[in-house]
Structure formats: structure tokens, C-alpha cells
Amino acid sequence: MYSKIILPTDGSGYADQEIDRVTNLIKDDGEIIVLSVASKLTTSAFQRRKDVNELNKAFLEEAQDAVKNMEKKFPEGYNVKTVVKCGFPAETIIDVAEEENADLIVISASGKSGIHRFVIGSVAEKVLKLSDIDVLLVHNK
Template structure:
């Protein structure tokens, strides 16, 4: 059993399988941290600061919605906390795991193909490669 599990989510439809795994692995007095990483874009010559700020607000709201949606899938008796950070997904996941003293990261692979697999797969691959703690990869089809 694990005392502290970090559960990153991007709001995809695979949350139920992840919740099931985490529920089986968490210690009775353990803590589950649901994390979503909001991307952040910066202004450029092609986009005004106002538009960039609005896009970043939308990205943060989507991340907040993702963690809230996943939190509702857990039994209320469990110790569940949500967290939203801004940054690059893989780096942020590993940084939060270290800062929070997590024992395990549970992350899913979507089983997609093509460009979608390349983009999402790179996050999972970087987390696996750089994590200093156990990582459980939940394969979803």
C-alpha cells in the first residue's frame, strides 16, 4: 500500500480505470493528489497579450474542471486533494511528485495512434524516464 499517490489527469475519458487502481493501492490513512497541469502560452508578434491571457485563463479553467471531475469519482471517505499547476506536463508532474513526497505516480496511456499518441505518449515517456519514484502506467484502449 502507498501513503501518497499522485494522479495526474488531462480530463480524458479514462479516469474510471485510474480511480479503480488508485483506490486499491492507497493505504487506509493515505492521501491521493489529483493533479492537472495547465499549459501556458506566451505572447508573440502574432498574438496580443490580451488574447494570450484569455487563452491561458481557458487552459487553467479546463485543468480545474478536470481535477474536479475526477475528484467526484472517489469515495468521499478517502483523503483526496486536488491541485492545478501551470507549466510543461511531464516536468510539472515529476516536480509535484517530489515536492509533495509522493510514493507513486499513476498515469494512463490512451492507446491512441498517430499524432495524438506522439504528443500524449511523450508526456508519459518523460514521466517514466525522469521519475524518481514508482510509476504505474495504466494502459487504456
């Protein structure tokens, strides 16, 4: 059993399947931290600052909605905290897990394969490779 678990979500349906696993792994007095990482764009010569700021605001709102929606899906009685950060997803997930002294990161793999996975990469795969904290990779189809 774990005392503190990080549960990253991007708002997709994949993270829903992780709730059962997390609730079975957390101690009675443990804490579940639902985390969403919002992208943050920077301006360039080809972009208007106003447009970039509006996109960043939309990314942040999307991340806030993702953690709120995930929090609502937990049964009553669980200690669930929500966190939203801006940054690169894999690195930020690991940073938050370390800052929070988490015992486990439970992260979903989307089940992508082939060239699509090779070209785009996988946040879950990066977390798995870079984290010093235990990672439970939940395979979704």
C-alpha cells in the same frame, strides 16, 4: 500499499480507469493528489496579449474543472487533495510528486501507436523515463 499517490488528469476519460487502481493501492490513511497541469502560452509579435491571456485563463479553468470532476468520482472516505499547476505536463507532474514526497505516480497511457505517438510524444512516457518516483502506467485502449 502507498501513503501518497499522484493521479494526473487532463480531463479525458482515460483517468477514470485509474481510480480503481489508486483506491486499491492507497493505505487507509493515505492521500491521493489529483493533479492537472494547465498549459501557459507566452506572447509573441504575432499574438495579442489579450488573446493569449484569455487562452491561458481558459486552460486554467479547464484544469480546475478536470480535478474537480475527478475528485467527485472517488468513493467517500478517501483523502483526496486537488492541485492545479501551470507548466509543461511531464516535468510538472514529476516536480509535484517530488514536492509532495509521493510514493507513486499513477498515469494513463492513451494507447496511441504508430507515427502519431512518435511525432506528438507521450506525457506518460516522459514521466516514466524521467521520474525517480515509482510510476504505474495504466494502459487504456
